[in-house]
Amino acid sequence: MIKSQRSFFFTLLALLAVFLTACGSAPASSWPGMAADADGTHVYLASGSYVYNVQVKDGSEVTVNTPDSATPVPARFPLKADGGKSFNAAPALTSDGQILIGSGATSDHTFYSYDPLTTNVKWTIPTNNSPWMTGALVIKDAVYAPGGDGNLYAYSLTGQQRWVSSISKHSLWSAPVTDAAGKLIYLVTLDHQVVAVNPANGKPAWTVTLDTSILGSPAVAGDMLVVGTLSGKLYALDQATGSQKWVSTLDGEIWGTPGYDGSNVYIGTVVNKAGKFYAVNASNGQTVWSKDDDGSITAGPLVTNDQIIYGTELGKIQSVDKTGTPKWQATIENAHMYTPPLLAGNMVIVAPMNATFLLAAYDLNGAQKWTFVAK
Amino acid sequence: MGNIFDVLIVNPFMNALLLIYAFVGNFGISIILFTILVRLVTHPLMVKQIKSSTAMQQLMASEEWQKIQEKNKGDKEKLAQEQMRIYSEKGISPFDSCLPTLIQMPILIGFYQSIIRAIGVTPLQLLGLVRTIYPGLENITPAASLSALIPIQSQFLWMNLGLPEHVSVPGLPFAIPVLAIIVGLTTYVQTKLTIQPSASPNDQSAQMNQMMGLYMPVLLFYFALNFASGLAVYFITSNLVGIAQYAALGKVNWSNLFKFGPAKPQPKAKSGKRS
Numbered sequence: 280m281i282k283s284q285r286s287f288f289f290t291l292l293a294l295l296a297v298f299l300t301a302c303g304s305a306p307a308s309s310w311p312g313m314a315a316d317a318d319g320t321h322v323y324l325a326s327g328s329y330v331y332n333v334q335v336k337d338g339s340e341v342t343v344n345t346p347d348s349a350t351p352v353p354a355r356f357p358l359k360a361d362g363g364k365s366f367n368a369a370p371a372l373t374s375d376g377q378i379l380i381g382s383g384a385t386s387d388h389t390f391y392s393y394d395p396l397t398t399n400v401k402w403t404i405p406t407n408n409s410p411w412m413t414g415a416l417v418i419k420d421a422v423y424a425p426g427g428d429g430n431l432y433a434y435s436l437t438g439q440q441r442w443v444s445s446i447s448k449h450s451l452w453s454a455p456v457t458d459a460a461g462k463l464i465y466l467v468t469l470d471h472q473v474v475a476v477n478p479a480n481g482k483p484a485w486t487v488t489l490d491t492s493i494l495g496s497p498a499v500a501g502d503m504l505v506v507g508t509l510s511g512k513l514y515a516l517d518q519a520t521g522s523q524k525w526v527s528t529l530d531g532e533i534w535g536t537p538g539y540d541g542s543n544v545y546i547g548t549v550v551n552k553a554g555k556f557y558a559v560n561a562s563n564g565q566t567v568w569s570k571d572d573d574g575s576i577t578a579g580p581l582v583t584n585d586q587i588i589y590g591t592e593l594g595k596i597q598s599v600d601k602t603g604t605p606k607w608q609a610t611i612e613n614a615h616m617y618t619p620p621l622l623a624g625n626m627v628i629v630a631p632m633n634a635t636f637l638l639a640a641y642d643l644n645g646a647q648k649w650t651f652v653a654k
Numbered sequence: 655m656g657n658i659f660d661v662l663i664v665n666p667f668m669n670a671l672l673l674i675y676a677f678v679g680n681f682g683i684s685i686i687l688f689t690i691l692v693r694l695v696t697h698p699l700m701v702k703q704i705k706s707s708t709a710m711q712q713l714m715a716s717e718e719w720q721k722i723q724e725k726n727k728g729d730k731e732k733l734a735q736e737q738m739r740i741y742s743e744k745g746i747s748p749f750d751s752c753l754p755t756l757i758q759m760p761i762l763i764g765f766y767q768s769i770i771r772a773i774g775v776t777p778l779q780l781l782g783l784v785r786t787i788y789p790g791l792e793n794i795t796p797a798a799s800l801s802a803l804i805p806i807q808s809q810f811l812w813m814n815l816g817l818p819e820h821v822s823v824p825g826l827p828f829a830i831p832v833l834a835i836i837v838g839l840t841t842y843v844q845t846k847l848t849i850q851p852s853a854s855p856n857d858q859s860a861q862m863n864q865m866m867g868l869y870m871p872v873l874l875f876y877f878a879l880n881f882a883s884g885l886a887v888y889f890i891t892s893n894l895v896g897i898a899q900y901a902a903l904g905k906v907n908w909s910n911l912f913k914f915g916p917a918k919p920q921p922k923a924k925s926g927k928r929s
Binding site for chain 2 (some may be wrong): 308309310367383385408409410412440448449450452469470471490491492493509510515532535549552577617
């Protein structure tokens with residue numbers, strides 16, 4: 280009897296440990312982030328413990344020679360996972376070849392600049408006690424990094440701090456954007472605000488409070504900013520003043536960054552577990568067309584010259600033309616598409632979650648060209 | 655299975671937690687209030703468990719029990735038969751003390767998961783959270799609407815409830831995990847205070863209790879060190895309420911607190927029919 284009680288106790292303890300550990304994993308888990316270099320030859324994928332450097336031509340991983348290995352090793356950052364780092368934000372690329380990304384782990388809160396050719400760290404932004412949840416913005420010779428502590432950090436590209444501006448009481452989850460001239464930086468916050476910041480000194484030029492949390496970055500659409508909220512409202516704001524030009528109420532929640540083609544704004548929504556994709560007239564906010572989808576659409580679309588491509592939570596990649604007519608579609612088994620598709624050269628790159636590979640590349644007719652599996 | 659568990663336990667708990675949050679406006683206080691509520695709801699189960707354990711302890715300390723142990727030392731089958739006979743005569747079920755624990759476990763695990771999910775520290779977690787908020791919640795109070803709830807104010811005292819807690823002290827090269835230390839201490843104190851005395855200091859039950867007194871604080875310290883501090887708030891509250899519950903039932907064994915051997919044995923009881 281005593282023995283059975285002891286077995287029972289230890290079984291309970293083991294069960295408790297398994298349940299607690301399984302459900303509260305220490306690293307902050309989220310969908311991957313990615314960015315392509317200016318000439319569209321390399322894609323940098325931030326996924327879990329690494330930032331991968333993948334060649335767009337064939338999906339192979341770039342390698343680097345190290346003193347520790349007789350043969351070249353994958354040029355990942357870091358070269359060896361230490362368990363403390365976790366990367367999920369879209370990396371920022373500078374014109375002088377640096378890759379900038381913050382760690383979203385609960386234990387390592389460092390923002391890194393590294394050289395993709397060697398993976399050596401060039402400089403860091405010191406720990407701010409909060410994970411870096413989103414990507415940074417580079418304008419000319421400065422980087423603007425939104426922190427998990429609600430601050431926007433401005434650094435020179437050599438790692439000198441220029442200013443720190445308090446934006447929100449909450450973690451900043453959306454990457455900042457700027458207008459064509461780089462006059463203002465625009466950020467959105469979970470506490471319902473759109474903030475325009477002067478890049479020279481970090482002082483807010485204007486702040487607008489919307490109805491609900493904003494999760495996607497603003498889209499720059501001509502002289503407007505277009506932002507969607509969790510309540511499904513799509514707002515068009517004047518870039519210079521923040522004044523509202525129009526608001527459109529869509530069905531479902533808006534999670535992503537809208538796309539813009541010069542006349543229409545494109546955005547998908549989350550309607551419980553289904554989704555809806557909209558084309559909205561940028562001049563007046565009227566819906567031009569909409570399409571129901573079986574899967575939720577959390578990520579913003581990719582807008583090319585003649586097609587709009589979006590991913591769904593059911594692993595589908597859908598391409599439509601500007602009238603909403605389907606052009607092609609592809610489905611990745613059991614995968615979820617939460618990361619916006621990316622155009623690198625003439626390839627559409629997607630980063631599915633829960634797939635057997637980390638990246639897939641399609642040509643503009645929807646033919647899969649390669650997949651990337653981390654070895 | 656995971657879905658059924660979510661629908662039956664995790665989601666109702668998470669919505670209850672969010673509703674409390676909508677009223678009090680502080681997620682740390684919501685965790686504390688909800689922990690107290692869950693402990694009170696499961697209190698009858700705990701009382702039943704204590705009664706069953708006490709009855710078992712008394713039975714094992716009885717002369718009759720000791721005699722059959724001695725008499726059937728070499729015959730395990732006969733010993734088991736005799737034990738079952740005594741259980742039957744006394745109206746004691748050896749599993750009575752386990753059953754309430756079994757019922758409490760999914761509740762506690764579900765509560766733990768509901769805290770993790772409600773905090774929603776990444777977009778992926780927030781997506782899951784938004785989908786499991788009951789649409790009718792905002793009919794109870796407008797403060798429970800999606801626009802009012804999100805983002806959850808995860809700051810409580812000096813800590814962000816969605817992140818592990820550490821306090822940096824000027825001059826020290828490392829941060830101190832204050833909350834994890836408090837979790838370890840309160841778990842140790844609770845375990846020591848609430849362990850029931852065993853029939854004999856050398857029996858396996860006493861050894862098991864002693865191991866539990868060591869392992870549980872270490873295990874929960876580890877969780878508090880690495881996971882969201884909202885969980886540490888839950889562990890501490892749960893430990894303190896647990897001590898209060900045992901104290902209210904007169905079952906706190908204060909003499910065990912600074913005693914580092916097995917719990918003090920009870921005087922041998924005369925066996926009798928369980929009331």
